[in-house]
Every structure is written in structure tokens, then in C-alpha cells.
Amino acid sequence: MSSIYVIGTCDTKYDELKFVKDTVETSGVPALLVDVGIKAHGNEVDITNKEVSACHSFDKDFLSRVEDRGEAVSLMAEALQEFLKQREDVAGVVGLGGSGGTSIVTAGMRVLDIGIPKVMVSTVASGNVAPYVGPNDICMMYSVTDVAGLNRISKKVLSNAANAVAGMVSFKKDKVDSEKPAIGMTMFGVTTPCVDAVRKQLEKDYDCLVFHATGTGGQSMEKLLDSGMLSGVIDISTTEICDLHMGGVMNAGEDRLGAVIRTKKPYVGSTGALDMVNFGAKETVPEKYKDRNLHVHNPQVTLMRTTPEENRRMGKWIAEKLNKCEGEVRFLIPEKGVSMIDAPGMPFYDPEADKALFDAIEDNFNQTDSRRLLKLPYHINDKGFADELVKNFLEIINN
Known part of the structure; x- marks a missing residue:
């Protein structure tokens, strides 16, 4: 008993x-x-x-x-x-x-x-x-x-x-109401249109668990993956990796993507909000970053635009993690921007920095029959990009 x-x-x-x-x-x-x-x-x-x-x-x-x-x-x-x-x-x-x-x-x-x-x-x-x-x-x-x-x-x-x-x-609930398989999804405010579009296409057949990529959000999703409670992951918003490398406040740790490697579950990922590092109120931004491109998201959150050099470092890190995955992997790159504020006329629009990220991922990514990289002519919040995420997920979840 x-x-x-x-x-x-x-x-x-x-x-x-x-x-x-x-x-x-x-x-x-x-x-x-x-x-x-x-x-x-x-x-x-x-x-x-x-x-x-x-x-x-x-x-x-x-x-x-x-x-x-x-x-x-x-x-x-x-x-x-x-x-x-x-x-x-x-x-x-x-x-x-x-x-x-x-x-x-x-x-x-x-x-x-x-x-x-x-x-x-x-x-x-x-x-x-x-x-x-x-x-x-x-x-x-x-x-x-x-x-x-x-x-x-x-x-x-x-x-x-x-x-x-x-x-x-x-009075625990032994049986959940939904018999649909559960999938994990990561969202940040600046990737919300993409995540909502993906979720709406899949929620009829899947129990979509959306996690806010705040550090603990990514950790929670991967803990559920390790626990066998998720059938797969659509990791649209990998922004926590920025905070890991640049000392931001929404750091999910070195083990980010670790559960994907361990479980070999179907994984579709992207570069959502890799244009930003998260800090608290503006006065809390470390002194070494004071002269950087900063954007006050609200009185408690200040965002810092990532540079080409930082993006090259992150791109290499991401590719090396994904290369360890033995399950089905699809990683999709939105060539026209990775967040709401990474678009023409917006404060973090920087095609050079984005290209450094995309090139680093591509240069270090080992493609196989089960592990593929796709570069697409969309902004991350374009409907076409959401459609491609869904298409690739359905292809590998049914393999």
C-alpha cells in the first residue's frame, strides 16, 4: 500500500x-x-x-x-x-x-x-x-x-x-480528461503569434502544453519529457540559451536540450527570441552591457540585443547539442527574423546578427536521415512558418 x-x-x-x-x-x-x-x-x-x-x-x-x-x-x-x-x-x-x-x-x-x-x-x-x-x-x-x-x-x-x-x-485524479497525446511547446511574448498558430492547428489531436521560456519554463518542459509524459516537443522559443551564455535572468541551465537527447523523442526546434538576453529593471543590467542595444520591455524587464559574435557562439552550441540527438529532429530557421522586434523598423532588427546565428548552426549541424536542418524564407511569426513547423512535426511524430 x-x-x-x-x-x-x-x-x-x-x-x-x-x-x-x-x-x-x-x-x-x-x-x-x-x-x-x-x-x-x-x-x-x-x-x-x-x-x-x-x-x-x-x-x-x-x-x-x-x-x-x-x-x-x-x-x-x-x-x-x-x-x-x-x-x-x-x-x-x-x-x-x-x-x-x-x-x-x-x-x-x-x-x-x-x-x-x-x-x-x-x-x-x-x-x-x-x-x-x-x-x-x-x-x-x-x-x-x-x-x-x-x-x-x-x-x-x-x-x-x-x-x-x-x-x-x-482525491487525486488518476485519469486525465484528455486521452490525446501530450506535446510540449515553448513560447515567449515575442513569438506568441507563431505558437498560437501552431497550437490551434494541433490541439484537436494533441494536448498542447505551452511553457513560458523563462528558465524554469524550459526546465519544466524537459522534466516532463524525461518523465515520459510528453510524446514530443515543438521548441519554438529557445531564448533561454541566450541567458545561459550571456548571464541573463531566464537561464534554463547547461542541460537545456538534454532531455531531448536522453529520451530520443520527436523534436522540432527553432530560433525563437534568440535575438535577446533578459535582465531585470534597466538599472540591473550589468555594467559591461550598459552601452549595448537595450529595449525596456516593461519596468521589470530589459532586453539586450545579441551580437553577431554571441550568435555564432550560441549557434555552435545549439548544433553540437542537436548532433547528440538520436531521435527524429527537425530544426527550422526563419531567415526573415526570430522575434516580433526582430523585423524591419523594429528595435532588434539586425540581419547581420541573425545571419551569424543561422550560419553557425548550419556550419556545425551534422545532417542525417533523422536529423535535418531547414532554412525557410519566413519571419518566425509568419503563418507560413507555423505551417512548416506543424508539417514537420506531423511527419516525425507519425514515424
Whole structure:
């Protein structure tokens, strides 16, 4: 029988964790108390910290060796990830802790599939939670008081968390309404006409999941691809690669396109919004970029036009990634512009910079029967380009 895993450091948070476990079980859902503390104690748990630590991929006895707390916390986070990967009875997870406990428990949560309930009660949940959540469906709940004893406030918060995860498990939707295969699509504001046109042509037969290419958007799409929840991808807006290379704020990391390589699923990609790097308010743009072509998108977002040299670097990076793909790949280049503001009369119109990008992709791209590059005489938001994306996707999804 599947259970809700109640996870935390039982050397410091035992009473609170036991309270959550008891509350979950009162709702009628089985629960297991999992200890990820780094110190010995005499509290009764269902799964000990030594059982978890023994799952570490190369340092199974670190609890008896490591004295530095920071190192031990990092190793326990890695061990919890491996532990949870091996379990087949995880109905949901609820964790609680301070900064250390949060880093351990959310690391474990991040390896679980999208859709498995995950609730983290944390003292740091009212700040920047991106490092803890990443591209995952983790619910962060601020503890209000420190997780240090049971009191009139903590009992209410912990009860809410316990009942929330129990409700998610008890009333989960096993079967989605749509039996249509799901596909991932990436969109940015400046590629919206293209994405909308593609989606409208495909949504009758496919469940189109559109991801905003904000860094976590691309990561979320690829996590779903890795999880087997997507049948293929139409990656129109690869702009996150700009931020990876130039230090923008919407960086999806070095593993962008990694899931496409690993899963070998059908992939149609393009160069959407590779003309721009994203920063915050204008005053936050790094000093080295102050004299560049900047466009204030709104008071919180400033865009920087990419140069020919930067585009050559990105083009080579993209081609080298795609060359590792063993599945069906079609990469389409819109020769007349890659975004709304990369068009005649618009602030980022720069045919020389675009050509540098396109040439670098073409020069480094290894074409095969299954991996093809197409250069098309369209702007990315032209209807003809959307039609070509759809045509190529349907050709490879049905292979």
C-alpha cells in the first residue's frame, strides 16, 4: 500500500514531524516517518537516517565519517534523492524544516514525477524559493513561527500541511480528461503569434502544453519529457540559451536540450527570441552591457540585443547539442527574423546578427536521415512558418 512520506530531521524536529504523521493517519491515509537528520537520537521512526544514507551512490557511510554539517547536509540530500528513486510506494511527501532541512527534503522532492503531491513547510518559504522548487510542482508553505516546538501557531500550520497532502492523495485524479497525446511547446511574448498558430492547428489531436521560456519554463518542459509524459516537443522559443551564455535572468541551465537527447523523442526546434538576453529593471543590467542595444520591455524587464559574435557562439552550441540527438529532429530557421522586434523598423532588427546565428548552426549541424536542418524564407511569426513547423512535426511524430 502506498503511503505519505513525512520527511525531516528527527534529531531536531521530531515532535513536529510526529504530529504531522499522526494528523495524516487520522485522515485515513497511511504515513511513514523518514529521518534525514545527521545526528544520532533515540526517537522512534519508520525509516532511519542510516537507511537513507546507505542509498548514497558512493559514500554510504558518511554519517559516521563527516563532521562538517554543511557537507553532511549536502550528502544527505543526495542520499534522499537516491532513496526516493528506489521507492515504489510514495503516494505523496510532506516535509518540514529550516534552511538545512528544506534543502535536503526538497532535493528529494525534485526527483519525483510531476503530479505526486509534495508539500514543504519551511521557515524560508516566504523568500526566494526558486533554488528549492526549480521546475517542479512543490508547494511551499511558510511556517510563520520557527519549526521549533508545537504551539498554537505551528499546530495550525502543520495541521493544514498534513491535511493538504492527505487530501491531494485521497482525491487525486488518476485519469486525465484528455486521452490525446501530450506535446510540449515553448513560447515567449515575442513569438506568441507563431505558437498560437501552431497550437490551434494541433490541439484537436494533441494536448498542447505551452511553457513560458523563462528558465524554469524550459526546465519544466524537459522534466516532463524525461518523465515520459510528453510524446514530443515543438521548441519554438529557445531564448533561454541566450541567458545561459550571456548571464541573463531566464537561464534554463547547461542541460537545456538534454532531455531531448536522453529520451530520443520527436523534436522540432527553432530560433525563437534568440535575438535577446533578459535582465531585470534597466538599472540591473550589468555594467559591461550598459552601452549595448537595450529595449525596456516593461519596468521589470530589459532586453539586450545579441551580437553577431554571441550568435555564432550560441549557434555552435545549439548544433553540437542537436548532433547528440538520436531521435527524429527537425530544426527550422526563419531567415526573415526570430522575434516580433526582430523585423524591419523594429528595435532588434539586425540581419547581420541573425545571419551569424543561422550560419553557425548550419556550419556545425551534422545532417542525417533523422536529423535535418531547414532554412525557410519566413519571419518566425509568419503563418507560413507555423505551417512548416506543424508539417514537420506531423511527419516525425507519425514515424
